Amino acid sequence: SSSVMWFRRDLRVRDNPALLAALEEGPVTALFVVDPAIWSGAGPARRAWLAANVLSLAERVPLTILHGDPREVVPRVADGRRVHVSAETTPYGRRRDEAVGEAVELVTTGSPYAVGPGLVRNGSGDPYQVFSAYARAWRERGWPEPARTPRSPDIVQGDSHQRAVGLLEKAVADAPFDLPAAGEDAAWRRWRAFREDGLRAYPRERNRPDHDGTSRLSPYLHLGLLHPRSLLAEMDTTSTYANEIAWREFYADVLWHTPASAWADLKPGLKAMRYDEPADAIEAWRTGTTGYPIVDAGMRQLMHSGWMHNRVRMITASFLTKDLHVWWPVGARHFLDLLIDGDVASNNHGWQWVAGTGTDASPYFRVFNPVTQGIKFDPQGDYVRRWVPELDHLPGKAAHEPWKSDVGYEQDYPLRIVDHADERREALERYQAARG
Ligand code: FAD
Secondary structure, eight states, X not given: OOEEEEESSOOOSTTOHHHHHHHTTSSEEEEEEEOHHHHTTSOHHHHHHHHHHHHHHHHHSOEEEEESOHHHHHHHHHTTSOEEEOOOOSHHHHHHHHHHHHHSOEEEOOOSSSSOTTOOOOTTSOOOSSHHHHHXXXXXXXXXXXXXXXXXXXXXXXXXXXXXXXXXHHHHHTOSSOOOOOSHHHHHHHHHHHHHXXXXXXXXXXTOTTTTOSOOOHHHHHHTSSOHHHHHTTSOTXXXXXXXXXXXXXXXXXXXXXXXXXXXXXXXXXXXXXXXXXXXXXXXXXXXXSSOHHHHHHHHHHHHHSOOOHHHHHHHHHIIIIISOOOHHHHHHHHHHHOTTOXXXXXXXXXXXXXXXXXXXXXXXOOOOHHHHHHHHXXXXXXXXXXXXXXXTSOGGGGGOGGGSTTTTTTOOOOOSSOHHHXXXXXXXXXHHHHO
């Protein structure tokens, strides 16, 4: 008999247990559905990245590409056959799959994670609240070996809708800037290069936005071009790098247990917190014109490349939540619109971590100082000058403090929109008030 493999966030052939399960039943129809609910909510860079990777998969296997609500499209294609998927664990994905599962027999094998969300539990069967305990149990539990999917799987030719393919092609053509190389092979090249050249120095280099010392695998991991289990099979699982993979798994686990934490405070402790909605200041933050060089560099890196270094994600998120007193979902929404690795679990819980409403024992009163952070992690100012050309005449760390130079503003760099010391005090006062 034959079956359907419905690809979503697992756009690869290698190490794909769901595809393997489908192939074991006989010839497979490989399906991708452009879901308007996801597509219409995504910015042009995200669309281009998704589209390029779907088209890349279509070069590798005969992929049937359709457009429409999966609840209608999938049962039509299945026509009574079983539909294989990799588990989707976001709130939207779960709802959608539940609905599709009412109309077809959905067979779920594997997930985008080494250990599926919900599986790591403490002795009483409860989820872990804190990362370090989760990571220990995660490692102890372990994960299966990579699945051996055939290199040329037996997939039957299907009929794509030209309209759906056209949407994807147009999205690629409309990419607002150069994106990373798309596809499964590019993902593996990236990983292999990092494993050779970057992995050893990673613990020391990972916090340096000026050095390009991280793997840049997040856009690939997000769409499942490679599976984290494939990476873990090729590294020391007690390494700093494996620990970062564990963060990704932890946040997916948290979201699985508390889907509401996607857009609401995970911890109820700050319910009484007073927030502002300063439209002009939020716009300055979005466009990278706050007058704080490291914040502006990060926001422009996001705007012009669809990615931002982790250290700078923390600094820019802290600036919005603590210096501008804006509730974190406003920032999380903006990041999700622009990031090509934008992931509701990692992003929104990353925001909650910074905002002090999240999983961490981390206190709200940790407020990042954007100037000292900049000087510490971008000590020569190279990162700032790369993204903020109005500061490219200021040498070394002077780029972090244009207000200290006679010529700091000669290229029309904006003045600081707020005073960090004042806003830090204000943030702490609001925090005290909210805690009663
Ligand atoms: P590396 O340092 O090479 O790390 C390897 C992999 O580990 C990453 O690709 C990622 O999958 C995972 N990882 C690393 N750090 C984290 C972390 N703190 N949380 C979860 N996973 C992690 N990551 C996303 O994938 N998507 C997001 O939308 C996202 N939004 C974020 C928002 C904020 C406010 C913050 C503070 C962090 C966010 N992160 C997000 C986590 C982290 O910034 C990115 O995963 C990382 O910068 C990606 O670059 P890289 O692949 O070079 O990372």
